[in-house]
Amino acid sequence: MTRSLCLFDSNRAWGGGEQWFHTHALLLARRGWRVCAVTNAPSELGERLSSEPSIPLLRLPLGNLSFLNPAVLRRLGGFFRHNAVDTVILALPSDVKAGGLAAKLAGVRRIVFRRGIALPTRNTFLNRLYFQHVLTNLLCNSEHTRRMVLAENPDLIPLERTAVVHNGLDLPAFDALSTEPLVPRTPGRVVIGCAGRLTEQKGHVYLLKASALLRQRGLDVTVLLAGAGELERDLRARTTALGLDQNVRFLGFVKEMKRFYASIDILALPSLWEGFGYVLTEAMSMGLPVAAFDTSNIPEVVVHGETGLLSPVRDAEALTADLELLVRDPDLRHRMGAAGRRRVEERFTLERTILDLERLLLS
Incomplete structure (x- = not known):
């Protein structure tokens, strides 16, 4: 059986899915797979993969209706055949339509939709x-993602043709990165950090409300927001309206995420839903406790009361209470952070998840 794989992700922006595709392109190539990739033009993932000469790359302007364009289908099919692709992994629903159809017409044996949302x-x-x-x-x-994909039609695809492989963290590589804080620390001051695109999904408004409530309760904490997105102007306006300009810092898109985690004491993730959330395992590997909403896959990663605290979704008061508990109790932060590190080592390392993926691809 050949080990020829194409990773197909047409998302222009960079997120957890693109991190997964980039990491696995490089890792599978190192493990002896013939790897090629298809990305959008332009895209951040395409930019990063363009510097990898061992990974053939096709960059095309791709959109939701690309499956109706015969020229696009011919380009894709020719790329698959030229690289003798045996398996293609598709990232987006639009990729399923264009890339999936082109792969089917090109005779690709295994066509996989990796659902990350x-x-x-x-x-x-x-x-x-x-x-x-x-x-x-x-x-x-995640198991939650699988349930959601099949929520409207349990017979959409036979269950035996589905699989769950959690996102894995390359722990040795992550541990080797610099731990110099991205934002200089102030002794004795507790810092809450949130990392994610500034979109409605990530629930930043609830963290801002919680930050204002913490101030009302006499806790003058700093909040660092790592990420960019379409809600930045609105979130900055809310920050000013809540009187938090001296407490909340917008850092924009952050590449050196470990240095961001080294700048904080607590990771807050008020997302309304997640697919997996790399930031959870990254922060936990740094020994940080997590305060998040009890929704989607988050309980699969964060154990309430052990590695963090989970509150009802959209409940700013409950999130405030959890953050207050963590801010006031450094020993609790340390215990939960240590438990989080152990959980990552036991369940969420790339060393473990890559074996699960290869078993699926070679079955």
Whole structure:
């Protein structure tokens, strides 16, 4: 059986899914796979992979209707055949339509949709057609994501053709990175950090409300926000309206994430939903406790009362109470942080998850 794989992700922005595709492109190539990739033009993932000469790369302007463009399908099919692709892994629903159809026409043996966002798949005729007659496998990054994909139609794809492989953290590589704080520390001052695109999904408004409530309770903490996005102007305006300009710092897109974690004492993740959330395992590996909403896959990663505290989704008061408990109790932060590190070592290392992925690809 050949070990030829194409990773196909047309998302222009950089996020957890793109991190997964980039990491696995490099890792599988090192493990003896013939790896090629398809990305959008332009895209951050394409930029990063363009510096890898051992990974053939096709960059195309791709959109939701690209599957209707015969020229695009010919380019994709020719790329698959030229690289003797045996398996293609697709990132987005639009990739399923264009990349999946082109792979099917090119005779690719295994066509996998890797779903990384915990949202339902609509039970439409076109989705049923692709899931039942184009895709050979559904790969999810959490049990919750798998349940959500099948929520509107449990028969969308046979369960035996689905699998869950959690996102893995390359712990040795991560541990080797610099721990110099990105933002200089002030002795005795507790810092809460949140990392994620500034979008509605990430729930920053609830963290801002919680920060204002913490101030009302006499806790003058610093909040660092790592990320960029379309809500930045609105979130800055809310910060000013809440009187938090001296407490909240917007750092923009951060590449050196370990240095960000080294700048904080608590990771807050008020996301309304997640697919997996790399920031959870990264922060836990740094010995940081987590305060998050009890939603989607987050309870699969964070154990409430052991590695962090989980509160009802959209409940700013409950989130405030959890943050207050962590801010006031450094021993609790240390115990939960240490437990989080152990959980990452036991469950979420790349060394473990790559073996799970290879078993699926070679089955």
